[in-house]
Amino acid sequence: MLARRLIPCLDVRDGQVVKGVRFRDHRVVGDILGLAERYRDEGADELVFYDITASPQGRSVDRSWVARVARVLDIPFCVAGGIRSVADAEAVLAAGAEKVSVNSPALEDPSLIDRLARRFGSQCVVVGIDSAADVSVGPATRWRVHRYTGDVRRSGEADRDTLEWLREAQDRGAGEIVLNCMGSDGVRRGYDIAQLTAARDLCRVPLVASGGAGEAAHFIQVFRDAGVDAALAASVFHSGELPIPQLKSELREAGVLVRPPAPKSAPAQR
Amino acid sequence: MNRDETLIIDSGGANVSSLLFAFERLDTPARLSNDPADLARATRAVLPGVGAAGDAMARLSASGMDLAVRAFQGPLLGICLGMQLLFERSDEGDTQTLGLVPGRVSALKPSPQLPSPHMGWNTLQSLRDDPLLAGIGPDDWFYFVHGYHVAADTDFPSLLARTDYGTAIAAAVRCGNFFGVQFHPERSGQAGARVLRNFLELR
Numbered sequence: 001m002l003a004r005r006l007i008p009c010l011d012v013r014d015g016q017v018v019k020g021v022r023f024r025d026h027r028v029v030g031d032i033l034g035l036a037e038r039y040r041d042e043g044a045d046e047l048v049f050y051d052i053t054a055s056p057q058g059r060s061v062d063r064s065w066v067a068r069v070a071r072v073l074d075i076p077f078c079v080a081g082g083i084r085s086v087a088d089a090e091a092v093l094a095a096g097a098e099k100v101s102v103n104s105p106a107l108e109d110p111s112l113i114d115r116l117a118r119r120f121g122s123q124c125v126v127v128g129i130d131s132a133a134d135v136s137v138g139p140a141t142r143w144r145v146h147r148y149t150g151d152v153r154r155s156g157e158a159d160r161d162t163l164e165w166l167r168e169a170q171d172r173g174a175g176e177i178v179l180n181c182m183g184s185d186g187v188r189r190g191y192d193i194a195q196l197t198a199a200r201d202l203c204r205v206p207l208v209a210s211g212g213a214g215e216a217a218h219f220i221q222v223f224r225d226a227g228v229d230a231a232l233a234a235s236v237f238h239s240g241e242l243p244i245p246q247l248k249s250e251l252r253e254a255g256v257l258v259r260p261p262a263p264k265s266a267p268a269q270r
Numbered sequence: 271m272n273r274d275e276t277l278i279i280d281s282g283g284a285n286v287s288s289l290l291f292a293f294e295r296l297d298t299p300a301r302l303s304n305d306p307a308d309l310a311r312a313t314r315a316v317l318p319g320v321g322a323a324g325d326a327m328a329r330l331s332a333s334g335m336d337l338a339v340r341a342f343q344g345p346l347l348g349i350c351l352g353m354q355l356l357f358e359r360s361d362e363g364d365t366q367t368l369g370l371v372p373g374r375v376s377a378l379k380p381s382p383q384l385p386s387p388h389m390g391w392n393t394l395q396s397l398r399d400d401p402l403l404a405g406i407g408p409d410d411w412f413y414f415v416h417g418y419h420v421a422a423d424t425d426f427p428s429l430l431a432r433t434d435y436g437t438a439i440a441a442a443v444r445c446g447n448f449f450g451v452q453f454h455p456e457r458s459g460q461a462g463a464r465v466l467r468n469f470l471e472l473r
Binding site: 003046067073074075076093121122123124175176201203205207227229230259 | 285286287288291292294295320321322351380381382383385386387388389390391392393409411413414415416417434435454457458459460462463
């Protein structure tokens with residue numbers, strides 16, 4: 001059966017991997033290629049590279065690193081940030097990425113999702129959704145989409161209900177949804193299970209949980225209780241506090257099916 | 271052309287680089303071409319593919335590669351959509367495909383329990399011994415990403431291995447010199463590299 005996936009997310013700014021708390025105060029945590037190789041060797045199932053500055057400032061990612069990453073990685077990876085057109089996506093996929101992820105540009109022009117899916121197939125098209133509870137309705141039962149979350153000056157609520165946008169994105173041809181729950185992002189108190197469960201109930205494509213991972217129990221909970229296909233995290237992996245081999249062994253003990261980390265430098269020969 | 275070079279058929283998919291890089295990591299020459307004359311001279315070939323079956327077939331016929339593939343005598347490996355194109359027909363856009371392997375491609379039925387595309391790492395259940403899957407066992411994991419599939423609930427002669435996603439999916443097939451894998455060996459870690467090495471050793 002299909003394994004649940006663990007996806008380290010590398011937020012990239014100016015060619016460096018950075019991480020902020022609650023989308024603010026970004027600091028450099030390392031070099032792209034070094035981190036990519038480390039995660040490949042530790043047994044990450046996939047990587048996401050997200051250029052957090054590209055979308056707000058209206059420019060594209062510096063893509064020279066995509067081909068460098070593709071050369072060394074023998075696992076899939078996705079590039080997000082600044083993908084505004086079929087041509088942008090084509091460049092990233094041609095450089096060796098498996099998937100592209102679109103967020104703010106898809107909110108501005110939802111037909112971008114249709115065009116990407118038609119040209120490359122849905123399996124290449126990920127839609128990222130930054131979402132937070134709508135506090136005006138009391139306890140979290142409704143969530144709203146936020147945009148330009150990489151830029152404090154421009155970030156704000158988009159006029160959309162999260163679950164409605166999720167449904168529209170998959171109807172337009174999204175092949176995967178990454179739901180980034182902003183209330184829990186960076187604070188490491190666990191994934192937003194209520195929101196992810198609501199999303200899972202209507203999501204017919206793979207659903208990736210993002211925001212809030214701080215310990216192994218959070219991953220066990222999000223796979224078991226919210227039924228997501230994959231869990232994305234950044235700081236808990238980058239800091240080295242929760243090594244992927246250890247997390248995978250805890251997940252297996254808890255009955256969550258994961259791909260075991262590859263034995264160190266041993267070819268798959270018997 | 272270098273006798274040991276692998277020809278990668280340019281079917282217009284945007285992600286052929288990952289395949290070229292995989293051969294680079296195996297330290298073996300590979301090159302991309304959409305010229306049928308190149309294929310006719312090649313020792314072996316790979317038919318990659320992402321996107322829709324109809325678009326890929328249209329591009330193959332526009333270059334004459336569809337005929338060249340059918341006439342090819344050496345080992346040829348279809349990957350993902352490339353494997354599906356080896357079959358007779360695809361429900362994706364109701365497309366007539368290459369017809370080199372008997373069978374038909376149909377859509378996976380999505381549900382919140384079993385989302386489509388089938389995306390991520392899965393294992394193989396081997397049904398027939400074949401040099402393509404030499405050294406591959408039930409504990410080796412491969413990366414899949416596809417919304418269409420060849421059903422493998424019932425066995426058929428060209429089926430080498432299947433994978434379980436609530437429904438049985440053809441994961442590896444062979445009909446004579448035509449091989450196909452539904453997974454992406456170029457993105458399946460060491461197990462995927464082993465399959466590619468096996469393919470390179472086929473004569």
